[in-house]
Amino acid sequence: MARLNEQVEALLQEYADLLSITGGDAYRARAYEKAARSVGGHPADLAGLDAKELREIPNVGKSIADKIDEYRNTGSIQAVEALRAQVPTGVRQIMAIPTVGPKKAGALYRDLRITSPEELREAIGAERLNDVPGFGERTAENILHGLDLLRRTGGRVRLDVATATAAEITAVLGAVPGCVRCEPAGSLRRFRETVGDLDILAAAEDSDPLMAAFTALPDAADVLVHGTTKTSIRTTAGLQVDLRVVPPEDWGAALLYFTGSKAHNVRLRTMAVKAGLKLSEYGLFEVGSGARIASRTEQEVYAALGLPWIPPTLREDRGEIQAARRGELPDLVEEADLRGDLHTHTDLTDGVASLEEMLDAAAARGYAYYAVTDHAPNLAMQRMTEEKMLAQRSRLRELGPSHRGMRLLHGTELNIDPDGGVDWPADVLAGFDLCVASVHSHFRAGRAAQTRRLVRACENPHVHVIGHPTTRLLGRRGGLDVDLDTVFRACARTGTALEINSAPERLDLGDEAVARAKRHGVRFAIDSDAHSTLQLDNQRYGIGTAQRGWLGGDDVINSWPWSRLRRFLHDR
DNA sequence: GCCGTTTTCGGCCCGACTGTTTTCAGTCG
Secondary structure, X not given: OXXXXXXXXXXXXXXXXXXXXXXXXXXXHHHHHHHHHHHHOOOOOHHHOOHHHHHOOOOOOHHHHHHHHHHHHHOOOXXXXXXXXXXXXXXXXXXXXXXXXXXXXXXXXXXXXXXXXXXXXXXXXXXXXXXXXOOOHHHHHHHHHHHHHHHHOOOOEEHHHHHHHHHHHHHHHHOOOOOOEEEEOHHHHOOOOEEOOEEEEEEOOOOHHHHHHHHOOOOEXXXXXXXXXXXEEEEOOOOEEEEEEEOHHHHHHHHHHHHOOHHHHHHHHHHHHHOOEEXXXXXXXXXXXXXXXXXXXXXXXXXXXXXXXXXXXXXXXOOXXXXXXXXXXXXXXXXXHOOEEOOEOOOOOOOOOOHHHHHHHHHHOOOOEEEEEEEOOOOHHHOOOXXXXXXXXXXXXXXXXXXXXXXXXXXXXXXXXXXOOOOOOHHHHOOOOEEEEEOOOOOOOOHHHHHHHHHHHHHOOOOOEEOOOOOOEOOOEOOOOOOHHHHHHHHHHHOOEEEEEOOOOOOEOOHHHHHHHHHOOOOEEEEOOEOOOHHHHHHHHHHHHHHHOOOEHHHEHHHOOHHXXXXXXXXX
């Protein structure tokens, strides 16, 4: 089960959606959305809060506190159940289609009784949408495009969701008597940006107790396969999880096999065959005698093939085996290498935590420096002004150049306009220690225009980092149509860093683009883009992406000591 | 439904874009 805060966040968000679909008071729906965000980003676990403490959470008043309490006591909220009875669950899935919001989803349900993305696709094919007021030809086209986008990542879940599920399962199984080891494998261990099926590997002499505990998990909605070596369940959230149990002496070979990727394994097996060996999930064997050569650890298996251990994030058959053979594997950047975070928000704009709360949480991570980069005025909804920005800077300066061992940087996240310009005149920009510049609008301009736009932003002497460079949202929005190689050249030429945004819904730049940018000589900033104290921990996903792009510490400006980063910021 | 150094009632996140309208609703960041 997910943390109580996340469960309540999801329920409140669902209630807000259902209110919007049924045409309830928009401000009321908004109130639930705000409360959902606050609860999700609240550092204390709801399970341990009393009634008074619940109401101290921002945007939670009496009504919502009562609903949270009701959920804690009964496992459901009557008001939510009542609306669920009015609106089939598929209607919310339709809302997940880009360009379809609560009003369109509601109209499609009311007028055509459409309750799933599949039905919607059929209805468009049969030209039935023409009968609904406000739905024209272009609307149908946009919906089809959105459906395709959704289908491309269909069934795959975000890395943070898979990570949380895996952590819960391995914690339960690891405590089962007889369990020697239990760890996630598969694409999650490789930090792919989304996960299809979750693979969990356990080592034990007797698999029965583990399989029994696995199928008895509270999250197990269905048991798909039940055997002695492999059992598969589908969770209540719809994620398929495969558990494989192997004897402890086979652990290394099995972990290697089930971590993949398939292409990496195929290449390893080919190497084995050429050496007169056979590699399987049970070990590395001599073909003639059948004698087992290695299986206990991954290191043993790789070593028997004449290779050093290869980090899982590199196992995509993108040249890692050749590099390993030459002894030229990169010295990958690790989470412990990060000395700071250069893109974060506070409640001055759309964060849910105060400046002081964010600084405390960052200091607890042991950072040597930390940048506060709230939104700039052109993102109008944030209502930023020069006065508010300067007041924040004063508060930051009062805390001193260094606070709890952290050097404090006052930055901003600028908006790159369609021509490549940014908020604020040059003299105001010069007052910042650090400027991140990101695209937040005009996503549909053509390739030449988008490329020119990003290149111009790189050429701005006040811009240090381009934030979430493609602006993609996994499963919801493709990236900008842009000639990335031209942008990479501009970054290398101007000394502008590209961000690896660690938010699990972004992971932008993605791994392959990172590898390409590195070949152009680009530097990177791995940033959380945190909007709450908890999201500072998202850096692990950005690190995974950086590793998949073969980055070492030298490539990542926020792994550098302050003296070197300061020079980088100044020389810009 | 939440909130308050202008308020315990009356506001609340603003502006641009798109596609459908012929004056504007819906969606998005």
